[in-house]
Every structure is written in C-alpha cells, then in structure tokens.
Amino acid sequence: MNAQLYMADLHSPLGGMKCLATDNAIVLLEFCDCPKLDEQISFIGNQFGIVPHRGEHRLFHELQLRLTEYFSGSRREFDLPVQQTGTDFQNKVWSELQRTNYGERISYGDLAMRIGMPAAVRAVANANASNKIMLLVPCHRIVGSNGKLTGYAGGLSRKRALLDLENIQSLF
Numbered sequence: 001m002n003a004q005l006y007m008a009d010l011h012s013p014l015g016g017m018k019c020l021a022t023d024n025a026i027v028l029l030e031f032c033d034c035p036k037l038d039e040q041i042s043f044i045g046n047q048f049g050i051v052p053h054r055g056e057h058r059l060f061h062e063l064q065l066r067l068t069e070y071f072s073g074s075r076r077e078f079d080l081p082v083q084q085t086g087t088d089f090q091n092k093v094w095s096e097l098q099r100t101n102y103g104e105r106i107s108y109g110d111l112a113m114r115i116g117m118p119a120a121v122r123a124v125a126n127a128n129a130s131n132k133i134m135l136l137v138p139c140h141r142i143v144g145s146n147g148k149l150t151g152y153a154g155g156l157s158r159k160r161a162l163l164d165l166e167n168i169q170s171l172f
Contacts, residue, residue: 005050006057007041010064013071014158017134020044020052021059025083028132029063031154040132047085070135071165076102078136086130089120093127100141103166107145129153141166 003023009032010017018037020028027044030037045052062080069075084094096114100106106114112124131139134154140162144150152159 003048003050004055005045005048005052006055006060007052008054008057008060010060010067012067014154014161017067019060019063021057022048022083025081026059026063026133026136027083027085029134029136030132031134031158034153036153044085044132067135073165080136082133082136084131084133084137086127089123090127090130093124094131094133094137097128097131097137097139097142100138105141105143105147105163107143107147108150109145111142125150135162 005027006021008019010019010029014031016032018028018030018032018041019026020041027048028040030040034040041052059080066075066078066080070078082098084091086094092115093111096111099114108121108125108128109118111128112118112121115124117124128139128142129151131137131153134140140152140154140159142150149156149159149163
C-alpha cells in the first residue's frame, strides 16, 4: 500500500487549525489564517511526493482531544508522533524545542546554547520560524534575549495568549 498524506481542520479557542499527517506522524499543525499555509502544504506534499487529501485519521481525533485538554489547562505536554521536514540543523533545533517544558520561557540564545552552538542565534531563530508543527513543537515559548515577544507565525496576539495559558511571564 502506498503512503498517504491526510489533511483535516481542527478547532482551538485561538482559531481553526490545519493538520497534515502521514500514516504514522503529524507533519503540520498550523493556524488556518497563516499567510504561508498553502505554501507549507505544497512543500510537505512535495517532500513526501504525495498530494494531501482530506480523510479520517486516528491522529486527528487524538490531537483534537489533546488540544481541547491543553486549552482547558489539563494537559501540559503532547505525546503524539511528529515528523518534521527540514535540514539536519533545523531538526536539531526542533528536537530541542520539544524538550522545552510547559511554562518554561527561553531565549533564542538559550536555545542555541542548548544545541551546543552558542554563536548560531540567528540560525536558531530562522529554524524556529520554519517550524511547521505549532504547539507540539512549542516555538511559542521562545522570546527575545530581552524577554520581549518576537515573531510567531500564528501572530503575536496568539503567542501572548499561549504564554498566558502556560503562565509564562514575558516583558510584553
């Protein structure tokens, strides 16, 4: 049987989300109003050599349940399989992002230190911006070195709401 790339719309209090999944892992979770969403879906389809199609998938049901729990405050981590499509460096950054705990705020410099490349702050920021699996790979927990909010593909108001949900203090 050929591999499949499934697509579904999910719900959150911060807006609708689009999810893509292979047979075994989530490969995209993004807010539906993201300006680059169509480009990201095409990129992932090209990476896998598969055209995404709408369809039922157990991961969509499990993810929707976990999103509901997360936004209600009863879930602090996501335990679903993810698969990113990026460079070795990006994958290293994203893997470290997944080790960032609920309620923890770190800077891009901190993240660069964690991966053993303290001079790669700008590259870490670019990798963070290229994350296609929001919330499960928690790029919203990363702030500027001065503690202020910096870019977030879902928008700074959503980033602020996610940090508030996790009781993360930032210098807004």
